[in-house]
Each structure stands twice: as structure tokens, then as C-alpha cells.
Amino acid sequence: MFCSVYWELLERSVLLRDASGLDEEKEAGSPAVVSAVFRQPGNPYTVSSSRRLSSAKNMLLGLALNGEAAGKRNKPVKNQKGNKLDVKVDTRAFQRCRPEYSSFTHDVSRRPAVLHIKEALLLLHKVTLIKGNMEPSDITSLLCELGRVAPEQTVVVRGDTCFYMLLRHTMESLPSFTHTQLLEILQSFLALELSPSHAVLGQLESEFARRAGVMELRQLLLAADLWRSLRCSVPQYLERLGDVISRHFGQMGPPELVQFMYVLGESRYCPASLLPPLEVLLMRHLDRLKGEELVTVCLGLFKSQSSLSEGAVRRLVDRTLAVIEHVSDFGLVNVMKLMRFSHLDHVPWLEAMANEVPRRAPQMGVQGLMHVALACSALHYRDDRILLSVAQHLPQKASHYRSKDAAKLLWAFGTLGIVPGQYTSLYSGLTEVLRERQAEFQRFPEHLLTALLGLAFAGEFPHDLLSLALSPTFIRQASQLQKMELKKDLFTLDGTVGIELPGWTGPRLSPPLREEVTKQLWDYAQSDVCLKMEVVEAESMLKELLGGEAFVCKRMILPHMRSIDLEVHLDPSDKPLSLTSDPLVGSPASDEGSCGPLGWEAGHVGVNLTDDLLAQLTHAKNTLLQPSACPARCPNLCPVEPQGERGGILSVGVDLSDDLWHALTKRKGLSPAVGQVPSRPARRRLAIQVTNRNHYCYRTRQLLGLHAMKRRQLELEGYGVVELPYWEWLPLLRRARVEKLAYLHCKIFSSLEAAKR
Template identity: 55%
Template sequence: MRFFFLISGLFRCRNLKGTSMAACLLCRRVPRLRCLAGLRKSFAQAQHVHVKPEHETDDREENKGVLQHRGEYKLFYNPSSYHRSACSSAVSYGHTDNEEDEQCLSTHAPSFWQQGNRYSVSCSRHLSSSKNTLLDLAFNKSPEPETNSVSRYHRKPVLPDVKVDSRAFHKCRPEYASVVLDLTRRRQPIEWEEASRLLQKVTVLKGSMKPSDVSRFLLELSRLHPDKMPFVRSDQRFIILLRYSVEHLRLFTEHQLLEVLQSFVWLDMPSSHTVLERYEAELSRRAEHISLHQLMFAADLWRCIGRQVPQFLQRLYDSVNLSLGQVGVPELVQLLYIMGEGRQCPKEFVRPLEQLLVRHIQQLHPEEVGTVCLGLFKSQTSLSESAVTRIVDKALSFVEDMSDFAVVNVLKYLRFSYFYHRPWLEAMAQEVPRRAHRMGVKGLMHVALTCSALHYSNNDILTAVADRVPSLVPHCRSKDSCKLLWAFGTLGFLPEQSPSFYPSLTEALRHRKAEFQRYPEHLLTGLLGLAFVSNFPEDLIELALSPDFVNLALKCTQMELKKDLFTLDGTVALELPQWTGPRLSSELRKEVAQKLWKFAQSDVCQKPEVQEAESALQDLLGGKEFVCKRMILPHTRSIDLEVHLDATGQPIPVTPTSPEHTAPTNPSYQGWRGLNIGVTITEDLLAKLINTKNTTDLPTPPSKVKPTSLHRLQPDQGGRLFDSVLHLTDDIIETLGKPSSLNAAPKDSKGKVKVAVQVSNRNHYCSRSQQLLGLHAMKRRQLKMAGFKVVELYYREWFPMMRKSRAEKIAYLHCKIYDSL
């Protein structure tokens, strides 16, 4: 630039006598430019930090409480479990698809969600309960760095990842033209020479420029070819023009103001540029005097610039509230799109928004439904159960006509709502295999996360995703890889089902190690997902448990990672007995274990189903000292009821302080009647068990009772309610009276059998399935490794049993414990 001014000055002064006048002419510019030093400095800084979002497609998982409602399997949760300390957005709007999963969820759950369940299905950053002991998926706030790590994938040509157009819905209706900027229609471009002449006029007119001149110059300069825009933005004359635009800001008409803002879009202005603050303030000040369509157009321009403007958006929402009658389908869909990109919906705006949606839902086109779901997802807006159902029903009605992008957006909102819409998920079992071969890695990742969040394990969906992912590994950010590993591990997708899936993603993590320095939570997410399916990459585990990485994770202020480290460390201790690598310090393990136990005492230990099982077991075995409620494996974040038996089946006292009590000096085992278990089989009890009306009368002799086969449920047998009320027949009386064989049960060196009684919960299983979810399957596997016999009080059996008599509960527990040994 200096060279340009020098040549220009010499050319203009070549007829003057001497060079001093030329030098004087050159120096006349300096005083005027000096006053812009601050503006130039901020502009230069903005250029360094600016990252223009290329796409607004997405990225946020988890399992929550489950309720049975009208025959439907539905999931609910309390989103406060997602709350993080650092939730506020930066000034710059540089939102890309990296971020939308990383936002803080609203703390206002819809009325149909189960308020007591605070847990989610993703890698945990929060305490766990029996309602959902799966780990909460934590997400980072900032965009993922697009680092180009050296890997074998870069040695061969890589097909580009699939790109999506998040503004494709604008093509659905011509009415969008009044509220959006069509980014596909640039004005006829001008050459650099013409732009240079315009900039020269700026230096000539200077302070005599009118508002119309400023808006015209900016609009004309915005027609320059995009490749030349950096030269314009760095030109000192352009900076002078920006200064005059600020000086004339209040003199612009509404039309001129929008023209200038539109020119900033084409000029590719950095979203963090300080000049834009003045424009947001001015538009917010004028909001009451600007029409609804103009406000929506301005909001779209801010979106195109890529800047967050919360103050202006609040004015827009206020205007919409006052003009609900003017909001048609295009205005509503565009509003939801803007709301999603703004990452927030005011609480007072949710109700009118839901009413507008319900009113217009049947008029929506396929791409518009996808945009509605994405806007609700990104803004973390909770609608009522009926509204969510109507939206998904509408999507289902034309699912085959929806783009892959729109389908994924519906899945995202189902994931956020934790709403199990069975017909939609069944449709996905057909659609995902049909579409997977053309989908990008982010879309596939969201499909997998939704399935894991809703506990929906479908082999057709998972296999289609697993077969496609290895070819997309070069495009996987560490976050994508780790979330995929988490989701597939949670759903128990075994390595042999797709031999290249886990190895390719694990290798991708090795080539993305640098990213874990910024996002340590991703590595823990991926390693726990792998651990669920007994996959242990020792080099990555060594990194995760190294002192430097542990210190880095503990310094993370946005989320709690201690429990994830604790779970990984405890898993290594049990499943890698020859491990010689780093481990967590004993102090840290003790700290986290105490924290987990303290929480369990206030949460899961207070559950009615747990307390009832504990009490009934104490009656069965002879007292409190025979049942210990504790976290046998604290790193799995859930409790068990521990019972010890000797080689003859006699209960042995077990307490937290002295778990190794020896068996009492009782006579040899003489059957259930002779066992000191606190319950004696009397005629009165027998009468109650066979539902005899007069309990004082003797029961019908066994020989006259209609023979009924005894159904002894195995520990992991599911899908069958224990609803036979244990009709006492010859078979069952014989079963209750004979000694149990303990030959098959694992024993310690003293011949003692340790039993872990688990009170299961609907959230421990994949929906409508007997398949345990990742963490619970891993826990059961590790309990067996630790020498325990696992006895499960399956929720489909135990919950109905809680309504039965005490005697029936005890008889049920006796069968469960002794028949399983």
C-alpha cells in the first residue's frame, strides 16, 4: 500500500518543481490516518481470529429415565444434568457444526419428562443413579480444531466428506425471499480497477460524504470477486469508509441500514469486527420502528455474517410476540432457523412458539420439518409431548421424501427430547441402511448417538453405519470418533459384527492425539465406549492415565472428569491384571469413591425397589448382618446387595467394616425349615401362600392340589412376569425344603460364595430387549471377574412382586438366590 501511495503521489506531482512538494503531499495523509489507529488495530485483530463457518450443520446424548405410557416405550429426563459452568457464548458467532452439541441444555424440562432422572447415556461427567447409571456424555464448548495430523490416510487420495446445505429449505416457498438473503445470487461482479476508483472517491469526498454515499460505496465494493475481498478489507481507504459509516449510523434510513449490513455479508466481514457492535446496537434501538419482515431479514443477515447478536434477537422475539397474526409458515420456519443459530429461546417465547407450530404443522414441507427440528434442537427448546409427537408424525408421513440432513435433524430433536417414537425408529431401520452409503460422518454420528440415547439397538442401522464409517475416518474429528465408539459400545455392538469399525476409529484416535490436549473428555469418552465391548488399546489407556493427562483433565473447569478417570482406572485394574502402566493415585480414587457413595446414599439407596429388596433379603437370611448394601465396584457407579454363603448354603454375616466374618457354629444344614433365616414355614404361611381364605385352617394336602410345574427363573431370564403367586405344589415344597447345590458357584479360598444381588431397572437395558447397555454389561462382567455370583432381580419380575405379600417376596428371593448357585 505504501508503495502504491508513493507512486501515486509522485505521478501527481511530477510537474512540480523539486521533490519537496511531492514529499509534502504524501505527508498530508498521515494526520488523517493516525486517528484510525485504534480502528485499524481492532480490524487486524479481528482478521486473525475470524473463522467463517462453512456450514451450519450440527453436532449434542444420552439415556434417561424411562416410563411406560399408553403401551409406548418413552424416555424422559431432567436436562439440568447437562448444565455446565461455562455456558455463555463468545462475542463471535463462529458457530459451526462442531458446536451445537456442546451447548448447555435448558434447565426447563417439558412437563412430560421424568423430573427425577438426571442421567444420560453418554460418557459421564455426572453422578449416576439406579435410574440410569450410564455415563453422561460431556461435550466441549468451543469448535473442534481442524488439525491436519500426519497419518497414513493422507498418503492416498481421500474423497471429500459429504456437505449439506442447511438453508435448502428456502427453496420450498417463494415467500422466503422477503425475509432471507439468497446467498446463491451475487450481483454482477466488478473489477479491481473499479473498486480502486471507488476507494479513491472516498479519499476525495472525505467528510462531505452523505449517508447515501456511504451505503452506495459499500454496496458497490461488495460486488468485487470474493478472491479480492481481503485486499479491500485491508485497504486504509476502506477503513476510512467504515469510520464514516459509523459516523452516519443514526442518519441511515432503515433501507440503507439493511443495505450496509447486506454489503458486510458479501464483503465477508469478520464476525468479531468492532464496527458490527455499533450496527447491532443501532438495529436493536430501532427495532420498535422496523417491520417484522425487516427484522427477520436483518436477523438472517447477522446469521450470514456469522455473528451472535443476542440483544437484537431479543428485540425480534418481542416483535413476534406482538405480531403473532403475521407469522405464517415461512416466517415461523425462518424464525426457528434463526433461533437455532442463536442457540437460545426465551422461556416466555416457548408457549406461543408451540402454538404456532401446532397451528401450521400440517402445512410444512419435508425440508421445513427438518429445519424446525434442528432449530428446536440447537436452541434446546422443550415442547410438550403432544407437540413433539405431532412434529415427528408429520416427518414420518413423508420420510422417504426428506433429505438425509432433514432426517438427521429429526433424530437430533428426538435425542434431545428423549422421546421414544417407535414408528419413526422402525422407519429408520429401513431408511438408514438405504441412505448410509451417501451420508457424511457427522450425520452418521448423530444417528448412532440418537440410537444410544433412546436405547434403541437395531442391527440393520448399526451395521449400515459401521460399514460406512471406516471409509470416512479421514474426516473424523476426535469428537466424531469418540462419540461413535461410545454409542456403539453402549449398544453392545460387538467387534466381530463389523471387523473394521473399531480398529479404524481406534487408529484415528492415535492420529488425533494432539486434539486431546484441548479436549481431554473426548479421549475418555472413546476409551470407555471401547471398554464396554472389552476392547483395550493399551497405548491410549496409558496416555489417558498418565500423570500429565490426568492433571490436564482435572483442570478442566467446564465438566467433571474425575469419575470418568476413576471408571477407566477401575476397569484397567480388573480387566488388565498384567497392567504395568500408570494408575490413578490412591488419594484420588478414595476421593471419587467417597463422593460416589455419598451420592448413592441420597439417591439410589433410597429407591423403594432397593429398600424392599434389602429388607426382604434380611428377613430371608436372618438379619441385617447378612446383607450389605454397598458399591462392590465403585467405579461402575452403582450399588449391589452383597450376600455371603458358606459351602453348605448357610448365610455368613457380611458388613462394610468386617466383610470376612466366618460362618456361625450352627448344626449342619437341614433344609429351609431348619435354616436360621428368620422365616419359618408354618401351616399359616402355607395357607397364605396358596391364598386360603381362612388362614387358621389347614391347607389342602399336597396330594390333592392340582399339579403345577414350578417355573424357576434363571438370573438373566427376562420378559416373564413373576405373576404365578408361587402356587405351592409338591414340586415347590420340595424345592424349598431341599439343600441347594453350590458346586457350580464360584468360591474363594475359604469355600465362601459371594453373591451380588442387583436390583435392575428399565434404563439398564436396550429398549424392548433383554440386552444390557454398555456400562451395565461391563459391570456384570467385572463382578464375575471379581469372584461374585450375580443374581439379578429383573425389573419385570421384581416391580410386580413388590405388590405381593411379604411371604411371596421371600419365596421369590429364595428361588432367585439358591436356584442360581
């Protein structure tokens, strides 16, 4: 009789606590703040551990991807209807490929029958009755039962003081649990939605790390998957997992391998020592992997920033292409991410995307379309069928954008030379998204800079956003950002505004900051770009052609463009002038040999094309470099067929036209014809650019956005641009001196003839 009355009273008290607990939750507004950590005075486990999700920094795109790591921590933004940011994707679809996954992964769909909250609270009361006599099996059983409550009732369980006591007993008994019991406890914490920063999880991680060396492979994988599902950063456990997993490689079949790659990706962690054996294992099982498993491997490699050999990545993409009809839209994007990270120019896959992306684009989300466009820009691959389908379906999802999405899309389209006229609403729509998301730039300033640079490539300059980016407050915020270097981006944007917006009255960078970044860029250029063989040889040959070191200056004409040029000045008679006499010329740092003040012999015009030299040149076409001698990385360019006596000079695609022939056969300086009044300035300035294949879209002669913008700005500054394209200049590096001199003579003086007309 007494027991029945007791239990009746207990049930009533439970109901009262249940109701009051729910009322308190409503008043508090957020259930997440209820019992996040222990609060009991004197409890030795009350110290909460501050945890943050790990992230990886993508360094692939330089200007574009400075903010990749920060973007991964960007919280989802909801639209006005309360929908989630993008279309839903199943990131764990690969686990349905084989039944074996169920033994070492967490499956939310296998949730047991729901336990009523009254029964849960009755179980919690048992903790006070048993007190210090709880065995590990009792603790495990209670936690597993409590994990069956409905998700909306978990806050009531977590807020009960008896739950605190149960967690204390759990931590005190950690060494006594079996491996299986520890995994069951971790699963119950996941079901109870325990906060990732809860103190008990820190203790539990240490215990799992201590035991990793004696756990079975599937137990290790299940523990890692549960930690991932809890959204916990567990570096200690992952480090131990990396140390011991190699012992189990012999037991790994396709499902275990794919799950391990998935865990590595979600953890953003992969020791370099694991990559060689993982590559061997992956190649061994590659032909047995199914479509969704293949793309999960791709995503794992991308997220963990793990670099396999080029041959292994190419085989992985080959295999995925063979089963592309079984690959989801999400999986297709994962392959593009890996290709972007690996800089893999897998042409068959890219050509297949010209059919797949237009077909899939209508149901793809903004983020998926953004990653497709971003991968194309990273690979410098322009295919209008892909880009048009992306552009056509973006405006329909404008409410789902993040600032990151808009910024990366503007960067991608601007890099690939897509001008606003080709896609009328694309640039205006994305610019409006930036204005709507201005608040996000407080946390992620890099997104604004990425977007504005992409717009600048296309010749678009939104004054309001530029004023924001160049404001003292924004500059100070961006300059103090420790995780990335944004000063160079600000410098590029500031220099562009100064040239392309001459009437600009808005804010600009301070002179000290410009000088600081200029010195950084020049120091780097001197240690890298200035030492490249093709640049050194062009400088040497130009000095010989024009008469000495005083007539060629290797410098950053436009420092904010982060590249160098060879500057040459000519007088009205097209004779070289000493650059030391021009006050506008000078390197950012007064380094010896930059533009040294060397003497000039009056009337000297460099190498004279004598009859003997001209005979050598016109006779040389039978012995000069053939297109087959072009380096392996040179694109498949169409050679210019020789026409009669004035055949293609040097057989590298330069047609010996009337103008070039006239330039070659002139014996003296190129003076204007009698009776003509020259309209040229007293000093003609030339910027001679030694380009390489990374300046162009893949397998084309179309300049990428940054380099097209630089050429545009050089012309605005009054320079004539003379390009030494890599498909012509690189093959000549191994040819005779006379051939190089003739080529440079043609390039420089034929450009002058063209300018006259």
C-alpha cells in the same frame, strides 16, 4: 485537461497499490490478518471486541455427551487430498421450498454483477474528496457498490486506508440510517467478508438491538440471518429479538416460523418463555410444512436445546414420517438428533429407519452415520439392520473422521452391545482413527475418554491409548477442564483397568483422586438411587428374609460403576453370614445404617418356609398379579405359561422349575448331599441387583454396555450376581409380603443351586 490527467494518474496509482497489496498478501500468508480491526492512532473506534461463537451443552448421554459443546467448536480437519471433512450438505435447502423466503433471508446466489477492483478503488478515493460531507445515503451507496467486488479482491478493499475512513463515517452516522439502509450495510459487510471480531460490527449490533422494538418482522428475521451468515455471536440482539418477537406471532406464516426456528438453532439460543407460544404456533402450521421445513424445525429445536411437550414432538415426527420420501439424508439425521435430545421412543419412525438407513447409508457422510448410531444408543434402540449398514459404510470414509466421530461411534456400538466379533473391522478401524487423531485430544480430552469407555463395554483395551488417558499429564489436563466434569469418566476407566487387566503396569489414578470421586458418587447415590422405592423395598424384604440388618449391605461394591448393589454373604451351608465380620465390606463413607454392626442369633436363617406358608404360596397363583397389572412403561414381555401344579410363580415370568420347587420346599438349610465334597469357598458373596428399564436395550432383555460390563466385573471379583429384573420385581411391589419373600427366596437360592451344577 487537468481532470483527465488527474484521473489517469489516479488509475495508475490504484494499479500499483493493487499489485503491491496482492504481493503483501502472499508474503503474509493469510489474508485474514489484513486490517482485521482499526489500527489508526487516536481513532475512538479502534477497540476490537473479542467474540466467540455461542455453543450449547448437550447433557443427554451423561458419559457419552460430556464433550458435545466442545465438539461443536472443533475446527474442520482436511484429509490428505485437501477435501473438506464430510460430504457437502445444504443446510438452507428449506429456503427453496417457498418464494417468500427471498424477502427475509440472505441468498448468496443473488450476488450482483462483479465490480472491477480498479473501479472499487476509485470509489474509495471519493471518500477523501467528500470527507465530512457524507450523507447516510452516500455511505450506504458506497458500501453496497464495494460489496460487489470479487471475493478474492475483498482483501484489497479492506486494506485500503480510505475504507477505514468510510467505516469511521459509518459508525458516526449509525443513528441516522434507516432500517433498510442498516440492513444494506450489513449485507455489504458480509459480501466484503469483514472479520466477525471487527469493532464496527459490535457497534452495529448495539444499534440493531436498540431498534428491534420498532422493526418489522421480516426486517428482524433478515438481520438475524445476516448476523448468522457473518458468523457473529450477537447475544445483545438475540435477547432483544426474543423480547419483541412475540408481538409478531400473529403475522407468522409457515416460512417466517421456519426461518425463526432456523435462526434460534444457529444461534444456540431460545428463551424458555418463547417455547409455549412457539409450540402453539408450530402445531397450528404443522400440516402446511413441507419435508425440508419440518426437519429444519427439528434441527432448530435440537441446536437451541429447546424442549417442547412430548405430544408436540411426537406430532412433529409423525408429520415428518408421512413425507419421508421428500426428506434429504441431512434432514433424516436432524430428526434423529431431536429424538435423541427429547428421548422420544417413536417406534414407527425407528422402524422406518431400518429401511431408510440401509438405502441411504452409501451416500451419507461419516458425521451423518455417527449421529444415526448415536441416536440409537441414546434411545437404547438396537436394530441390527441400522447398525450393520452404518458399520459397513464407515470404513470407506476413514480419511474423513474426526476424533469426535470415532469416539461417539465406539460409544454407540459399545453401549448397544455390539461385540467385535459381529463387526470384524469396525472396532480395529475406529481404534486406528483414534491413534491417527491423538493430537486432537490436547483440545478435546473428553473424546478419548468416550472412545475408551465404549471400547471397554465391548471388552477391548488398547494399552497405548489407556496409558495416554491415565497418564498424569492427561489426568491433570482433563481434571482442570472447567466446562465439563471428566473425573468420573477417568475413575470408571481406571477401575475397569484395575479389574480387567490384572497384569497392568501402566499409570493409574492417584488414591486421593479416587477417594474424592468415590465420595462424590456415594453422596449422590444416597440422595437418589438408595431412596428409590424398588431398592428400599428389596433391602427391607431381604433383611426380613435373611435375619436382620447385619446380613444385607446396600453399597457400591464397584464404586467406579456409579451404582449400588445389595450385598449378601452365605456360608458353605448357604446360611446368611453377618457382613460386619468381613473386612472387605464397607461403604465408601462411614454412614449410619449402611452396614450397621447388628447382632446375629446363632442358627437363624431368616424366614422359615413352613407348611402353612408353602400352602399359601402354592394356592396364591389364582389371586396374584396378572401381566396386565404391569406398569405402563414395562416392555411387552412374553409371559411364562403355568405348567400343572408347579405353575409360574407370581405370574411375572418366573417358571417354577424343579430347582426352584426344591428350593422352596426345603424345610432346613440347603446342605450338600451326603458324600459330596463341596468345592465352594468358605464365604459365598452375592451381589443382588435391582435393575430398571434403562439398564436394557429398548424392548429387549439385553443389558446395555455399561451394565453388562459391571456384571462382568462383579463376576471377575468373585461375586455371584442375582438380578431382580424390573419386569418381575416392580409388579410385586404392590403385592403381599409373603409373595415378595417367596420371590426373593427363589431368586437367591435357585442361583445357588445353579452355581453348584
